[in-house]
Amino acid sequence: MCGIVGIFDTQGTREINRQTLNKMNESQHHRGPDEGELHLETALGMGHRRLSVIDLESGQQPLFNEDRSVVIVYNGEIYNYRELMSELIQLGHKFHTRSDTEVVVHAWEEWGESCVHHFRGMFAFGIWDRNQQTLFLARDHVGVKPMFYSLLPDGFFVFGSELKSIMTFPALSRKLNPQAVEDYFAYGYIPEPKTIFNNAYKLSPGHHITIKVGDNSVQQVKYWDLPFKTEPPRSEQEIAHELIDRLRDSVQSQMVAEVPLGAFLSGGVDSSAVVAMMAQKNKEAVNTCSIAFNDPAYDESQFANQVAQRYETTHHTNTVSMDDYGLIDTLAHLYDEPYSDSSAIPTYRVCQLARKRVTVALSGDGGDENFAGYRRYRYAMAEQSVRSILPSGLRKPLFGTLGKLYPKADWAPRMFRAKTTFEALANDLVEGYFHGVSIMPDRVRDQLFNDQFRTELQGYRAIQVMQEHAALAPTEDPLSLIQYLDFKTYLPGDILTKVDRASMAHSLEVRVPLLDHTFVEWVSGLPPTMKLRGAEGKYIFKKSLQPYLSDEILYRAKKGFSIPLADWIRGPLRSKVRAAVLNPMMLDTGIFNEPYLHHMLEQHESGLKDYSAPLWSLLMFATFLRVSVNS
Template sequence: MCGIVGVLDTRGARAIDEALLRRMNETQHHRGPDEGDIYIEPGVGFGHRRLSVIDVASGQQPMANEDGSVLVCYNGEIYNFRELTAELKALGHSFRTRSDTEVIVHAWEQWGADCVSHFRGMFAFGLWDRKQQLMFLARDRLGVKPLFYTLLPDGLFAFGSELKSIRSLQGLDRRIDPRAVEDYFAYGYIPEPRTIYEGALKLAPGHTLTQRVGQPLAQPCRYWDVPFKMHHGMTESDAAGELVTRLREAVKIRLVAEVPLGAFLSGGVDSSAVVAMMAGLADGPVNTCSIGFKDAAFDESEYAAQVAAQYRTDHHTEQVDTDDYGLLDTLADLYDEPYADSSAIPTYRVCQLARRRVTVALSGDGGDENLAGYRRYRYAMAEQSVRGRIPAGLRKPLFGTLGRWYPKADWAPRMFRAKTTFEALSRDLVEGYFHGVSFMSDAMRKRLFSEQFRRQLQGYHAIEVMRGHADRAPTDDPLSTIQYLDMKTYLPGDILTKVDRASMAHALEVRVPLLDHKLVEWISGLSPSLKLHGSEGKYLFKKSMEKYLPHDILYRRKQGFAVPLAQWFRGPLRSRVREALLGANLADTGIFNQRYLAELVEQHESGRRDYSTPIWSLLMFDAFLRKELRGD
């Protein structure tokens, strides 16, 4: 696992500034503390920071082919590199190393842009082909590894693993993109391909980009999508058996490493299943780690310990103080742009713990999106069932009126908190789902933003992100559609971003077998009823794991990595909230309605409303602004 940067002069072959390239490269030292190097030729430069995992002795980058006409700078792991090496050797290619990096070089020579369809793994890379005078960028299918890029006004094309690597480039348009702000306060992150800056972009998962010398900024090209092609004639028992076989194989290919390897173990279904498969494949005890909280309401460590004992893993648990809010500014440094998932705090801590013992850790990320594990899927399908029974001409005005007039009752038992449900029922599937997952509702964002800022949006609405993906979805099934939306937005924008930055902050490589693209393709073809069966999410997965895991691991209520935001904001962080939301940083942007910010603070402090999620998103936006003002 590594950090990569690169530059290309699209207007010719001017000399590349070596000091600039080294500066870009060193912003990502944390991603690869083992080695670092740069490469420069007229018009082209690469930088690489290496975390040595495979072929430690000879896998240095940037790496070239035999005549030096093709060079690659790469971050990730290609798990089928041995099979591809044998295939490419049979086609006449010569290899000097045992690394997966060299496979990319020869695969490009053999298959060109289609090389990515041969790779099985997580990757982001930049490749320079001198003969064709082009720079080729690629990102893995699900977006496990990140890639940012820009084209500056002077014709310099640049890319990097993190936004910080290109942020300091002279000429980068660092004006805040109003659409990114609207997206952020709706989703809690900024979905691909946008970044917080007008002048920088993310390469979306499953896309490549071919930037040629002498050409304007190229458009990304999609090379893969989740197929959702239904399997026919498969019994539930057959499907359960095949799921275990495929998961075991996805885990097995991720156990190749020349450094210590282990797993995160939260005590949830997904991480426990991964550990169960690892235990059946490993020669010795599996290294596992988890964190516990002093507050029992947030602590799952007893379940992790139960699985660790069953499989006799070498298990390590570290207890974290529930009031672990000192990382707020650290998170702003890690994520480079506003990012509001508060579970980034415990994720950072578990990566910190794991790195003390291993260099590579397997995680259970992706199971909820793949196998319909989130409770919100159950709610969305219940709402969709009602929609299907009431004509839209009646449903929209009826539930729209109820939603407007029913009081918001965050304090009440769930059965009396009907406002959100009424509002969702007045909408279609996509709009209802967007409404359900939004950090701040449409009405709240309308009040949050100043009139001046709303004019800058020019009618843009964050739902357009989901609408665009829904229009391209290869399925008409409602459950599959919202799973697809999450795989295009929440999974890469929130979950995988969180894990990548938190793990790379500690030079820890995280591998995600449940996001093996072959496994994802196969799962997508299962009947939706095998994923969400009545009110049971991950139905088939849980059934398939019954012989491997205890009942209370599989069927207990999903808890997640939560932190007590509401308590923090009424207690130890009360002054920080007031300073941020009512202070000059947010006011000076002209983005916010100051009266509404004051209302959020007052109503949360009084206990009349729980505005912890909106307040956290505003705190993180303020932390981003502080970083900008420091000029980092």
């Protein structure tokens, strides 16, 4: 696991400034503390920070082919690299290392852009082919590893593993992208391919870019998509048996490392399933790490302990205070753009704990997206069943009117928030789902932004992100469609971003066997009723795991990494939040409606309404401005 950077002159004639390239590279020192190297030639510079995991002695980068006409900087792991190495040797390629990086180089030589179809793993890389005068960038299928880039007006193209790396490039403007601001205050993160800055972008999962000398534009090309290809009918028992075989294969394929390896263990279904499969493979005890909270209402460590005892893991637990809000500035620096998922705090802490014991950790991320485990899937399907009964011409005016008239009950569980439910029912599936996952619904954002900023948006609304993905979805099934939307937005934009930055801050590599793309493809083809059956999410996943985990682990209510935001903002963070939200730096952005900021603060502090999610997102936006824009 590493950090990569690059500068490419699309004119093909200018020299690259070594000092600038080195500054870009060193901005990501935390991603690769073991080694750092640069390569420069006319029109090209590449940098690499290395966290040594495979081929510790000879896997240095940038890495070249035999005649040094092809050079790569690469971040990730190709889990089938040994099989590919054998295949490439048979095709006449000669290897000088045992690293998966060199496999990517020879795969490019053999298959060109199609090389990505041969890889099973997580990756983001840049390859320069001097003979073809071509720069090729690629990101893995589901977006485990990040890639940022920008093509500047003067013809320089820059790329890197983190946004901070390319933002050190002097000519890159820090002007905010209004659409990205709208997206952030709807989703709590900025979905691909946008970033918070106008001329900086994320390479989307399952996409690559090819740039040749003389090109003056950049186009992302999709090479993979979630298929939702229907599997032939089979019995529940047959599906459960194959699921375990595929899960075991995915886990075991990701246990290749020449450094200490372990797993996160929260005591939930997904991480427990991964640990169960690891324990069957390992002759030695698996290293597992979890965090406990000092508040019993949030603590799930007893369930992690139960799994650890069953599989006799070497288990490490660290107790975290529920008042662990001292990381706010740290998080703003890590994420480089506004990011409001407050579970980033405990995620940072569990990565910090794990790095004391291991260099590589397997996680259970992806189980909810694969097997419809989130509660919001259940709510969305319940709403969709009502939509299917009433015609649109009757449903929209009826529930639209009820939504406007009914008082808002932020304090209630979602199923009892009639206003929210009525508003969702008035919309179609995509609109309703967007409404359900938004941290601020349209009516709140309409009041949050001032007239000037709404004019800048030119009618753009954050729902367009989901609508554009939905238009390309390879499925018409309602449940599969919203799973597809999460794979395109929430999973890469929130979950995988959170884990990548939190883990790499501690030079820890995290692998996600539930997101192996061959496993994801197979699961996508299972009948939706095998994922969500009635009120039970992850139906077939839990059934298949019954021989390996107790019913208490499989069927208890899901908590997740939650923290008491509402209490923090009314209590110890009250003055900090108020000062940040009403800071002149925020008000001078030309974005916010100041009276409404006062309204939200006063309503929340008095306990009349719960504005914790909007206020936290405003706090993180203000911190981003201070740390990343005005620093």
